[in-house]
Amino acid sequence: MLAETFAALYAFADVVTFLVLSAAGLAIIFGMMGIINMAHGEFIMCGAYVTATMVHAGMPLPLAQLSGAVTAGLVGVVLELTVVRHLYKRPLDSILATWGVSLIVTQGVLITLGSTYQGIGTPEGSFAIGDYSYSIYRFVLFGSAALMLAGVYLLFNRTRFGVHARATIQDPAMARALGVRTNGIYAASFGIGAGLAGLTGALYAPTLQIVPTMGVSFLVEAFVTVVVGGADIVFGTAAAALALGLVRTVLNGLYGQVIGQIGLLIAVIVIIRLLPQGISGWIRQRRS
C-alpha cells in the first residue's frame, strides 16, 4: 500500500515537474512580457546541447548545466536586442519572427551538428520501494522545479530589479519617467526567461535523446501551462501545473498516455473557456 501510494505521488510529481520546468521561462516571456515566443523550445534545446558538449569536454554535470543555462540566457539577450525589441507593439509579427528563428535554429543545428548527438547518460543511482524503482536524478528535477519557482518569486517580488521589471511591463512610459532604464529591463527579463528555458534543457539533457527537434516536445506543455496559469508567473504556473498534472497523472495511470494527453488538452480547453484570465486571473478577480 505504501509502495503504491509513493508510486502514485512520484508519478504526479514527475508530470507536474515537467509542466513547471517546460513553462518556467515562457511564463516570463509570454505570461509577463506578452511575447508569444515560438522559439521557446530552441532555448531549451540550446541548454541541452551546451550541457552535453561541456560534459563531453570533461566538465562536471552541475557546472555544465549552469553553463547551458547561462548560454541560453545570453542568446536570449541577443535575440531581444536584435529581433524581439522591435516587435513589442506587434504581437502577431512576433509570433512569425520567433517561429522563423525557431526553424532557422533547428535546421542550422541539424546541418552543423548533425541529426544526433551522443547522450550523456543519467547520473547513477536508483532505489526501490516495493515493486517500483526510481532514479534519484528525478528527485533532483523535482527539487529544481520548486527552487526555480521560489527563485523567480524572490526575483520579481523581493528585489529592486523585480519592482522595476513589473513597473516597466505595466506602464513603460511612467517607469521611464521615474528613471527606470526600460530597455535594459526588457533585455534582462527576456534573457532571464531564455536562461530558465536553457536550464530546463540542461536539467532534462541527461534523460532525453539530444536531437535538434527536442524543443518541440516541451512546447505544447509550456504554452498550455502558461495560458491556464494566467498572468501571475509563479502562482499561475504552479497552480496550472498542479491542476493539469493531476488530470494527466490520473488518466495516464488508468488509461495510458494517449488518453492522458487527450485529457490534458480537453482540460485546457475547459479551463480557458470557463476562466479566460487563467487560474491566477480568476483568483485575483474573486479577491477584488
Added chain:
Amino acid sequence: MRKTIAGGVGVAAGLSMMAGAAFAADPIKVGLLEDVSGDLGVIGIPKLHGSQLAAKEINEAGGILGRQIELIHLDPQGDNRRYQEFARRLLQRDEVDVLIGGITSASREALRPLVNRFDALYFYTNQYEGGVCDANMISVGAVPEQQFSTLIPYMVERFGGNVYTIAADYNFGQISAEWTRKQVAELGGEVVGEEFIPLGVSQFGQTIQNIQAAKPDWIMALNVGAAQDSFFEQAQAAGLDVPMGSSIKIMLGFEHKRFAPPTLEGMYAVANWFEELDTPEAEAFKARWREMFPDETYINDMGYNAYVALHMYKMLAERAGSLDKDAIRGVIAEGDACVDSPEGEICIDPKSQHTSHRMRMIEVDADHTVTVINDFGVIEPYWLGEIGCDLTQNDPDAQYTPTSLPQQ
C-alpha cells in the same frame, strides 16, 4: 554566302542529331521521398545516402538500359500531408519513372492511394508490420514472418512468456502489437501489459511504473522517433532491468550509437542488415559507403534497403527491357527476380511482391557491442501468400493483419 547557308544547315543538322542523341540518353528520373529533417531525420538520412550511393554505382557502370539515373529528392519532414503533396508533384510534374521512399507506415499509407491513382511503380524500403497486398508496391524491407516469427519464440523460450508491449500509437505500432499478441498467445505466453504512446511524447515515468507493476519477463519495444527513444534512458536510470526485443531497434534506429552505454544492454532484434554484419560482401559494401559518406553515424537497415532497391530496379528494368510497370511485374511473375546484395542473394516473391531476406538475431551487451547470436538463413515473405494474396491473379490494394484477413 552559300558557305554560310551550308554551314547553317550543317549546324542545324548537327543540332537535331544532338537533340536525338540527347533524347535517347535522357536520364531515368527516380523520385525519392525521404525524411532527412524532423523527428525522423536521424534515421532517414542514411536512406538518402543509400540511394545516392546506388545511383552513383549504377551510373558509373553505364546506367539502366544505357540511360543514366537522376535522383529527385524531396524532404517531407515526417509530415504525411507533405508526403502527398510531394508525391503528386513528383508523379505529375516531374513525371518520375519510379517512386521510392517513406519511413513510417503512416506515410506509406498516405502515398499508396496516389501511387495507385497514377498507376506508378513504388518501392517501400522499410521493414514494417507487413500485410500490404498492392501490385503497384514492391516491399524491400523485412516483415513480421521474418522478424517476429524468429524473435518472439526465442525471447519466450529464453526469458519467459509474460510480455509487455510499448508501441508508438499509429498503424505500425498497433499492428505490430497485434502480431506480438498473436504469436505470444500461440506460444502459450501472455501479453501482461500493452501501452500505446503518442508520437513526440518524451516522458515515461508512468510507463516505467506500469511495467514494474506488471512484472513482465521481457518488453517488446516498438517506440518510434527521437522523443520516444528517451524511454530507454529513463528506464535504465530508474533501474528497470528487463530484457527487450524489437523489430526496429539497433539496426534501424542505432540507439546503441546514440545513447551512452549501458542504456541498450539486453536488447534483442532480428534484422536482414546491421552495420556490425562482417561478411566479406558486407565489409566491401560498408567500405564503399564510408568512402562516399565518411561521417555516417551508422549504416542502418533502411539505408541498406534503399541501396538495394535501386539495384533491384535496375535488374528488373533490364530484364524487362523497359521501364514499364507491367513489363517489370512480368519479370517478377517469373518467380526468379533476384539480386546479389551485401546480405546475399534475395528475391522478390511474385504473390506479394515482398522480398526474401537472410535474417540474423543480434544482442546488445553492456558496452553496446552488437553480437550475432543466431542465423536463421533466408526466410521467404510467406504470410501474404498463405492468406490468399496473389498479385499475379488480382490486385486488392489492401493491407491485411492477423485480425483483418481477406474475405474468402
